[in-house]
Amino acid sequence: xxxxxxxxxxxxxxxxxxxxxxxxxxxxxxxxxxxxxxxxxxxxxxxxxxxxxxxxxxxxxxxxxxxxxxxxxxxxxxxxxxxxxxxxxxxxxxxxxxxxxxxxxxxxxxxxxxxxxxxxxxxxxxxxxxxxxxxxxxxxxxxxxxxxxxxxxxxxxxxxxxxxxxxxxxxxxxxxxxxxxxxxxxxxxxxxxxxxxxxxxxxxxxxxxxxxxxxxxxxxxxxxxxxxxxxxxxxxxxxxxxxxxxxxxxxxxxxxxxxxxxxxxxxxxxxxxxx
Amino acid sequence: xxxxxxxxxxxxxxxxxxxxxxxxxxxxxxxxxxxxxxxxxxxxxxxxxxxxxxxxxxxxxxxxxxxxxxxxxxxxxxxxxxxxxxxxxxxxxxxxxxxxxxxxxxxxxxxxxxxxxxxxxxxxxxxxxxxxxxxxxxxxxxxxxxxxxxxxxxxxxxxxxxxxxxxxxxxxxxxxxxxxxxxxxxxxxxxxxxxxxxxxxxxxxxxxxxxxxxxxxxxxxxxxxxxxxxxxxxxxxxxxxxxxxxxxxxxxxxxxxxxxxxxxxxxxxxxxxxxxxxxxxxxxxxxxxxxxxxxxxxxxxxxxxxxx
Numbered sequence: 212x213x214x215x216x217x218x219x220x221x222x223x224x225x226x227x228x229x230x231x232x233x234x235x236x237x238x239x240x241x242x243x244x245x246x247x248x249x250x251x252x253x254x255x256x257x258x259x260x261x262x263x264x265x266x267x268x269x270x271x272x273x274x275x276x277x278x279x280x281x282x283x284x285x286x287x288x289x290x291x292x293x294x295x296x297x298x299x300x301x302x303x304x305x306x307x308x309x310x311x312x313x314x315x316x317x318x319x320x321x322x323x324x325x326x327x328x329x330x331x332x333x334x335x336x337x338x339x340x341x342x343x344x345x346x347x348x349x350x351x352x353x354x355x356x357x358x359x360x361x362x363x364x365x366x367x368x369x370x371x372x373x374x375x376x377x378x379x380x381x382x383x384x385x386x387x388x389x390x391x392x393x394x395x396x397x398x399x400x401x402x403x404x405x406x407x408x409x410x411x412x413x414x415x416x417x418x419x420x421x422x423x424x425x426x427x428x429x430x431x432x433x434x435x436x437x438x439x440x441x442x443x444x445x446x447x448x449x450x451x452x453x454x455x456x457x458x459x460x461x462x463x464x465x466x467x468x469x470x471x472x473x474x475x476x477x478x479x480x481x482x483x484x485x486x
Numbered sequence: 487x488x489x490x491x492x493x494x495x496x497x498x499x500x501x502x503x504x505x506x507x508x509x510x511x512x513x514x515x516x517x518x519x520x521x522x523x524x525x526x527x528x529x530x531x532x533x534x535x536x537x538x539x540x541x542x543x544x545x546x547x548x549x550x551x552x553x554x555x556x557x558x559x560x561x562x563x564x565x566x567x568x569x570x571x572x573x574x575x576x577x578x579x580x581x582x583x584x585x586x587x588x589x590x591x592x593x594x595x596x597x598x599x600x601x602x603x604x605x606x607x608x609x610x611x612x613x614x615x616x617x618x619x620x621x622x623x624x625x626x627x628x629x630x631x632x633x634x635x636x637x638x639x640x641x642x643x644x645x646x647x648x649x650x651x652x653x654x655x656x657x658x659x660x661x662x663x664x665x666x667x668x669x670x671x672x673x674x675x676x677x678x679x680x681x682x683x684x685x686x687x688x689x690x691x692x693x694x695x696x697x698x699x700x701x702x703x704x705x706x707x708x709x710x711x712x713x714x715x716x717x718x719x720x721x722x723x724x725x726x727x728x729x730x731x732x733x734x735x736x737x738x739x740x741x742x743x744x745x746x747x748x749x750x751x752x753x754x755x756x757x758x759x760x761x762x763x764x765x766x767x768x769x770x771x772x773x774x775x776x777x778x779x780x781x782x783x784x785x786x787x788x789x790x791x792x793x794x
Contacts, residue, residue: 227602231609237624240635244627255635301517310512323524327728327776329749330769333762334534357527360520419617421731437619458623462616469615
């Protein structure tokens with residue numbers, strides 16, 4: 212592997228450093244801006260003379276970031292749970308029983324993946340209003356589950372086909388266990404790796420979802436983080452320092468999670484895309 | 487003794503039959519919940535959307551008139567439609583091209599065993615997990631007109647401030663840039679995975695034959711990376727064609743409709759302009775465009791993979 216001389220290696224490391232600096236700039240600017248008091252017109256490139264944490268307190272209270280964080284967590288948790296249960300259950304027969312009906316249903320799920328969720332906005336909105344689901348966390352959960360189910364089934368079915376041995380299930384069947392028992396006792400525990408992948412993909416995308424949330428969660432009490440930051444930005448566009456603080460707080464939970472569980476995130480998201 | 491043996495074999499036959507029977511059953515009950523979700527929240531609204539696209543519905547009143555293909559002729563003759571389609575293609579194809587080029591370069595660099603490798607990968611990848619809406623706001627501070635980070639640099643060179651975000655010819659490209667910055671990490675990781683699966687023996691053989699680095703790249707790396715390229719194209723094109731969040735936070739689709747994508751245009755038709763019928767028509771066009779482009783690129787790239 213020693214293809215490079217010492218000087219070349221130094222050059223490549225410096226190139227890496229340059230890339231890092233370039234990619235960090237937007238975050239650096241976000242931090243300096245969020246630490247400055249209103250009326251501090253010094254360049255965004257310099258840190259403030261006196262660090263002011265006032266913005267964070269004001270933003271936290273006015274944008275109701277605590278409520279928003281709870282809502283984001285609540286919606287993400289239940290969406291992921293539904294996705295994992297409904298998705299793995301559906302994938303099992305589709306992966307194992309190659310009947311005509313099952314082949315058709317599998318293709319149907321795959322076809323749904325191509326329909327962009329937003330194109331059904333107009334009729335979906337009308338339906339949600341008719342059913343009295345507007346401004347409920349339930350509607351966000353249902354929408355996210357529907358949007359990610361196809362991909363979840365696709366991932367589970369591929370995993371079951373390639374790694375779960377049929378012999379195990381057959382042995383259990385001879386012992387007289389019924390299908391659901393076999394599934395939850397024997398198959399589901401073997402699906403842990405792909406469940407982790409689904410969990411990570413679902414958590415990242417659903418936590419960050421804005422397209423659905425902005426339509427269906429307009430009241431402050433049910434808003435998720437992106438929606439709360441969006442409306443806060445609309446009200447305070449003259450005070451960039453304040454909105455910078457709100458943005459920084461809003462992206463902290465996922466960033467911290469990422470830094471601690473980096474390996475799982477990168478592998479999970481890459482796996483989800485490769486399959 | 488004989489009797490029990492007979493009994494056992496009869497019993498196992500019965501069990502075998504039972505297994506056979508359950509093998510042909512499709513266990514459809516297990517996917518009913520998933521099907522219900524998808525039908526209620528995607529298929530049913532989709533069919534309803536096509537119906538609404540043939541009406542002049544405003545989005546809230548009880549009445550709507552069937553107008554036939556009126557909304558469709560309106561869409562095809564509306565110059566905004568073509569502006570929005572052009573932007574959407576720019577977001578989809580432009581981001582894909584840029585993301586893949588930069589992603590591949592990063593992957594080639596970060597394949598090498600360098601001290602800075604791990605930290606660079608982390609930093610390049612991190613924006614992927616951040617909300618695209620907030621990413622747009624972060625760049626808003628960079629692009630802000632007065633006191634913005636980039637204009638500080640522009641002024642350092644003695645030039646006039648640039649009105650980045652209100653410039654209709656420029657801001658679609660800035661949106662592509664921000665989208666690329668955010669998601670280049672995924673392209674990079676997919677390429678790194680692809681590069682790692684390329685056997686080193688190919689390169690050794692090529693070096694013995696005296697192939698230059700560029701020849702090795704063109705004749706070995708690119709063909710063997712075709713599966714990774716396919717994944718990247720599909721992921722990025724679908725993501726780019728659906729772009730919504732970054733546009734909302736950076737430009738709001740403006741000035742006018744200059745940076746509108748099909749997603750944001752549909753949103754604004756429905757919620758700001760009470761033009762639900764027309765919004766549904768635009769939705770139908772969006773499905774068609776995404777379907778055609780995705781399928782065309784998949785078929786083309788799969789064929790390339792086979793050739794390689």
